[in-house]
Amino acid sequence: MNANEQVWTKVINQVRTWARMNSIWAVHFNSGSCNGCDIEILATLTPRYDVERFGIKLEGSPRHADVLIVTGPVTRQARERLIRTYEQMPEPKFVISVGACSISGGVFEGCYNCVGSVDDVIPVDVFIPGCPPRPEAVIDGIVQLLTELKGGKARAPQKQNVPEEIAA
Amino acid sequence: MNIEQVLAQAEQLLAAWNKETIHPESNRLDVVIVADDLRAAVIALHDAHWGYLSAITGLDLGTASAQLEALYHFCNGPAVASLRVRLPRDQAILPSIADIIPPASFFERELQEMLGFTFSGLNISARLFLSDDWPENVYPLRADFTLDQAAPVAVRQPDKLPEQGFVGGNTFVIPIGPQHPALKEPGHFEFTVDGEIVTAARMRLGYAHRGIEKAAESRNWIQNLYLFERICGICSHTHAMAYSIGVEKLAQVEIPARAQAIRELVAGLERIHSHLLWLGVTAHEAGFDTLFMYSWRDRETVMNLLEQITGNRVNYSANLLGGVKCDIGLEQAKAIKEGITYLETRIRHYLEVVTTDTMFLNRTRNIGTITFAEAENFGLLGPTARASGITRDVRIEAPYGAYTRFPVSVVTETKGDLEARCVVRLKELLVTCLAIRTIVDNLPEGPLTARMPRKIPAGETISRIEAPRGELLYFIKSNGGETPARVHIRTPSLCNWVSVLEKAVGRQLADVPMLIAGMDPCFSCNDRVVTVRHTGSNENWSWKQLREYGIEYYKR
Numbered sequence: 001m002n003a004n005e006q007v008w009t010k011v012i013n014q015v016r017t018w019a020r021m022n023s024i025w026a027v028h029f030n031s032g033s034c035n036g037c038d039i040e041i042l043a044t045l046t047p048r049y050d051v052e053r054f055g056i057k058l059e060g061s062p063r064h065a066d067v068l069i070v071t072g073p074v075t076r077q078a079r080e081r082l083i084r085t086y087e088q089m090p091e092p093k094f095v096i097s098v099g100a101c102s103i104s105g106g107v108f109e110g111c112y113n114c115v116g117s118v119d120d121v122i123p124v125d126v127f128i129p130g131c132p133p134r135p136e137a138v139i140d141g142i143v144q145l146l147t148e149l150k151g152g153k154a155r156a157p158q159k160q161n162v163p164e165e166i167a168a
Numbered sequence: 169m170n171i172e173q174v175l176a177q178a179e180q181l182l183a184a185w186n187k188e189t190i191h192p193e194s195n196r197l198d199v200v201i202v203a204d205d206l207r208a209a210v211i212a213l214h215d216a217h218w219g220y221l222s223a224i225t226g227l228d229l230g231t232a233s234a235q236l237e238a239l240y241h242f243c244n245g246p247a248v249a250s251l252r253v254r255l256p257r258d259q260a261i262l263p264s265i266a267d268i269i270p271p272a273s274f275f276e277r278e279l280q281e282m283l284g285f286t287f288s289g290l291n292i293s294a295r296l297f298l299s300d301d302w303p304e305n306v307y308p309l310r311a312d313f314t315l316d317q318a319a320p321v322a323v324r325q326p327d328k329l330p331e332q333g334f335v336g337g338n339t340f341v342i343p344i345g346p347q348h349p350a351l352k353e354p355g356h357f358e359f360t361v362d363g364e365i366v367t368a369a370r371m372r373l374g375y376a377h378r379g380i381e382k383a384a385e386s387r388n389w390i391q392n393l394y395l396f397e398r399i400c401g402i403c404s405h406t407h408a409m410a411y412s413i414g415v416e417k418l419a420q421v422e423i424p425a426r427a428q429a430i431r432e433l434v435a436g437l438e439r440i441h442s443h444l445l446w447l448g449v450t451a452h453e454a455g456f457d458t459l460f461m462y463s464w465r466d467r468e469t470v471m472n473l474l475e476q477i478t479g480n481r482v483n484y485s486a487n488l489l490g491g492v493k494c495d496i497g498l499e500q501a502k503a504i505k506e507g508i509t510y511l512e513t514r515i516r517h518y519l520e521v522v523t524t525d526t527m528f529l530n531r532t533r534n535i536g537t538i539t540f541a542e543a544e545n546f547g548l549l550g551p552t553a554r555a556s557g558i559t560r561d562v563r564i565e566a567p568y569g570a571y572t573r574f575p576v577s578v579v580t581e582t583k584g585d586l587e588a589r590c591v592v593r594l595k596e597l598l599v600t601c602l603a604i605r606t607i608v609d610n611l612p613e614g615p616l617t618a619r620m621p622r623k624i625p626a627g628e629t630i631s632r633i634e635a636p637r638g639e640l641l642y643f644i645k646s647n648g649g650e651t652p653a654r655v656h657i658r659t660p661s662l663c664n665w666v667s668v669l670e671k672a673v674g675r676q677l678a679d680v681p682m683l684i685a686g687m688d689p690c691f692s693c694n695d696r697v698v699t700v701r702h703t704g705s706n707e708n709w710s711w712k713q714l715r716e717y718g719i720e721y722y723k724r
Contacts, residue, residue, distance in 0.1 A: 032376045036401025036482040039445065043471070046448075046464035076299035078375045107395050110386075111379040112308050112318055113299065132401060132482050 020066060021146050023055040026096075027065035027089070031082050031118065032108075033072025036132040037099040041069060044135040051139060062088040067145070071132075073101040073114040074121050086122045096141055097124045100131045171195050171247050178242070178249040181212045192628055193417070195566075197249045198239075203262050209251055210240065210265045219244030220547050220560075221265075222632075223658035224275035225643045226283040228311045229254075236260045236283055241630065241641070246566035248630055257284075264289035270670075271547040271663050282309040282381075297374040308382050342677070357684070364676050369669040384655045389415060389624055390489060392652065399657065401482050402445065405431075405438045406635040408487040411655070413568060414631030414644040415489055418624050425612040427491035428570035433504075434477065434486045436604045440511065441470040442636035443593045446685075447518060450590070453685040454531040459521060466514045473507045476500055491617030501608045508601045515597045522590040532586035536671045536683045539584055546667050549660045550638020555592045556584035562634040574610075576603045586686040623650055635660055 030038055044051050045058055059065045062085045074082060086095070097118040100106035108114050118124055125148070128141035169177075175197045179189060185205035190198040201209055213219070225239040240251040253262065264287040266273035277296045279285040284307040295302070306317045344357045356375065360368035380399055384392050396411045397404040409431055416423055444467040451459035471481045478484035478494050486492050496504070522528060538548070543556035553560045557580055563571045564578045579595040581588035626648035633640045638660030645654040672683055 030376065032378055034376075034398045034401045034404075034483075036398070036404070039401060040482060043464065043468070046468075047461050048465060048468045072376070073378065075375060075378060076301065077377065081375070101398075107398050108378045108380070108383065110315075111383045112313075112315055113374075113377050113379040131398075134481060 017149060021149055023057070024067055024142065024146070025057050025059040025065050026067040026069050027059055027062045027085065028069045028071070029082055029085050031070055031072045031078040031102070032075035032114065033099065033101060037071035037102075040132045040135055041071070041098065041138060044138050049135045049139065051142070056142060062086075063090065065089055066092070066094065067142075068093065068095045068122075069098055070095060070102050070118045070122075070124075071098045073105045073108045073111075074116060074118055075113050076115055077113070079115050079121055082118070082121055094125045094145055095122055096126045096128060096145065098128045098133060098138060098141070100129060103127050103129060106131065171245075174244055174247040175249065177216075178213065178218055178244070178247070181216055181218060182209055182249075182251070184212075185209045193630075195246050195248060196630065197247070198252055199249065200252045200254070203253050203255060206240075206251065206253055207263050207265060207268070210268055213242055213249070214268055218242065219247070219249070220544075221269045221272055221275075222248075222639065223641045223643070223656070224272065224279060225654075225656040226279040226285060226309065227645070227654055228257075228283060228309065231312050234258075236285065238262060238279060238285065239643070240265075241643070243566075243632065243639075243641075248632075250630075255285075260284060261286045261288055263287070266290060269547060270545060271666050274662050274665065275658075281307070283307050284310065294372075295374065296372065297377045299374060299377075308379060313382070344680075359672060359677070359680060361677055364678070366672045366675055366677060366680065369672045371665065371669060381655055381657065384652055386651065388650045389622075389652065392655070393487060393489060394485065396655075396657075397483050397485060397487075400659070402442050403438060403635045403637070403640075404483045405434050405486055406633055406640055407657075408485070409435060409569075410631045410633040410635075410640050410642045411644070412487045412489055413633070414629050414642045415624060416620070417629045417631065418627050418644060418646050419489075419621055420625070421490055421618050421620055423491050423618050424614045424616065425570070425573070426495075426614045427616050427618075429574065429607050429611055430492045430494065430496060430616070431487065432570040432574060433496070433604055433607045434474070434484065434492075436600045436607075437470055437474055437477075437504075439600050439636045440597055441467055441474070443597050444470065446593065446636075447522075447590070450586075450682070450685045451528070453681040454528055456525075456528055459518070459528075462514075463518065466511060469507045469511055473500075473504055476503055488617055490620035491615070493616075495616060496608065496611055501611075504608050505605060508604055512598065512601050515594055515601070519591065519594045519598075522587065522594065529587065531679075531682055532590060532686075535586050535679055536675070536686055537583065537585040538667055538671065540582075542670075543584065543667075546670065547663050548638075548667055549663045550635070551589060551592045551596060552638065552664050552667065554578070554580045554596075555588035557582045560639070562632050562639050566632060568631075568633065570607070573612075574603055574607050576600065586682060589686050623648060624652075637661055638664065 028041060043049060068086060068089060070082065097103055101108055102118045104117050105114055115121065126141045126145045128137055130137050171194065178197055182199045185201045185208060186199050187202065188200040192198055219242045222241045222243040225241065227237040227239065229235040229237055234257045236255050236257055238253045242249045262285055264276055266276060273290065273292065276287045276290055277292060280287060281295060281298050303318060307313060340361055342359045342361055344359065356372040358370045359366045380395060384395060387395060393408055393411060397408045399407050444463045448460040448463040451463065474484055475481050477496065477500055478486045486494055538556045540557045543553050543558050548556065548558065549560060559578050559580055561578045563576055567575065576599050579592055579599060581592050624646045626646050628645045631642040631644065640660060641658040643656040644652055647653040668684055672680055675683065
């Protein structure tokens with residue numbers, strides 16, 4: 001790569017980051033949550049909190065999404081579907097895990113049908129604690145992700161405990 | 169008729185098969201029968217229109233006795249008659265009653281999966297709650313179940329997911345779920361279509377099945393309060409309240425009048441938040457996003473009030489065993505009244521919108537109509553039943569807590585279509601607002617809590633509550649220890665599912681989103697929807713596209 005190309009790549013990347021930061025599309029996945037986090041996520045999109053003014057939009061299809069927002073402990077039945085949803089998202093992709101259950105299993109820790117936290121199944125970039133977190137906390141979590149993106153974070157870190165299929 | 173007469177009537181109806189009669193509580197009658205007489209006994213109650221089948225509870229009586237017990241709870245106003253059938257563990261075969269009472273199929277499947285009962289004549293082996301990779305012949309609610317009996321999660325089989333649609337013969341199956349773009353719990357539906365018309369419907373739950381009933385057995389009475397609150401984030405107060413009332417009944421503790429009134433007040437606020445949430449979701453499915461945004465904006469008023477009273481927007485933890493945690497002071501009372509006044513004007517406005525807006529009426533009027541007879545037959549509960557003219561509301565039929573002191577009036581409609589369901593819910597909110605105002609004005613003085621023992625005396629109790637979606641039933645059994653021996657929870661959505669599945673058949677595919685949303689189920693949907701046109705070309709559709717298709721369809 002010559003000097004000219006390097007400059008060009010740098011500019012392109014800057015434009016990409018700028019674009020990404022101003023239009024975060026998120027897909028929401030409920031992996032066994034009690035709905036508490038889900039309604040708070042929805043509340044962040046409605047007029048009082050209105051995150052759409054920052055370009056954040058909830059998107060139905062994982063194939064069009066930048067961010068995967070996961071709520072709830074991962075149940076046995078939802079595990080495979082969570083991995084699939086994650087796999088369908090295009091790179092670069094980021095995962096936000098919302099609520100106590102998705103971080104540690106919460107009150108459902110040790111239940112027979114729960115596999116564990118979201119972190120056990122797919123790599124997570126931002127954890128938002130709370131039961132459920134307030135809409136302000138959700139916004140703060142997204143802002144933290146954006147700040148990291150601004151700092152040049154290009155893709156989600158690959159973790160040791162990721163199943164082989166995803167790490168590849 | 170008073171409770172004694174109603175129960176005497178049930179006893180008389182069941183006399184032919186009665187092996188033993190027990191009166192565990194003043195409003196309950198337990199009749200022990202044998203498995204062979206079950207169908208006859210159920211038919212006797214059903215034909216005499218003695219109440220409705222509210223739930224089937226399964227109990228494991230321990231490894232020592234090696235017996236299982238099934239309890240068929242029939243509710244008639246405040247009276248509950250339970251048919252008790254005891255069976256040996258290895259021979260737990262019961263006749264299915266799903267052909268007499270359709271919603272029983274869900275209850276029976278639950279017992280089949282969780283406790284290992286066999287129902288002759290049910291003929292459904294597909295799983296409803298447990299995961300696909302759950303090992304055979306392992307039943308999580310049995311007393312001797314241990315975590316290591318359930319084998320570790322299976323290796324991935326990406327091509328064998330049951331959610332994929334397939335073409336076979338003349339049928340085409342449209343899978344919806346389990347991932348939904350925005351809302352609520354995951355569920356999975358399969359609609360078989362012939363062109364535009366739905367010819368069969370099937371569903372799979374269990375994506376959000378966490379195993380709470382089993383977990384409750386290993387947590388103490390107080391820890392469970394917080395566990396049950398997290399069954400559902402939308403009606404968390406109702407769950408905690410049903411559990412608290414049940415435990416207080418077992419411990420024979422009478423909670424102070426002020427605490428009861430505050431419980432009803434928070435329950436009322438929760439109903440407002442739940443119904444406004446539902447209104448927004450339904451409007452969204454109909455393509456009426458303006459109403460969605462407006463109703464959610466107004467919902468924030470209730471969220472503010474709940475936060476001001478309890479300190480949290482969701483999962484408020486207002487209940488304690490023996491009372492409540494939060495008081496209503498002058499400041500809160502003022503805020504509640506102001507908020508309620510504002511909401512009343514808004515609710516009246518929404519009532520006008522859902523009954524006059526032509527576009528919305530196109531999607532709701534005469535769609536998904538459930539007649540009175542059908543609603544009775546399906547065993548529907550809550551606003552869905554009341555929209556069909558059934559006056560089924562626990563708050564009125566069997567008042568609990570403060571509902572005797574601050575009663576609410578029942579709201580019914582007769583048409584039974586989606587419009588009627590909108591109207592019932594909104595009118596119910598006006599009634600709730602009125603009740604809240606009365607409570608705030610006449611809040612009884614006194615303490616907030618009564619003293620509760622740490623160990624709850626042995627016994628069994630049934631606690632029924634009207635949740636925003638319908639009757640919620642808790643069956644609580646104590647052995648006198650620090651943890652419950654068994655808690656069985658029957659949520660209203662489980663009973664209302666039958667109507668979604670039955671009503672989708674014969675309708676246009678375009679009506680499906682509204683039909684599902686109209687029941688206010690706790691579910692979530694879709695990853696992609698596959699559709700086949702008459703030309704035979706296959707396309708992948710998202711739920712969003714299906715929703716848009718529905719909107720476009722009705723523009724024509």
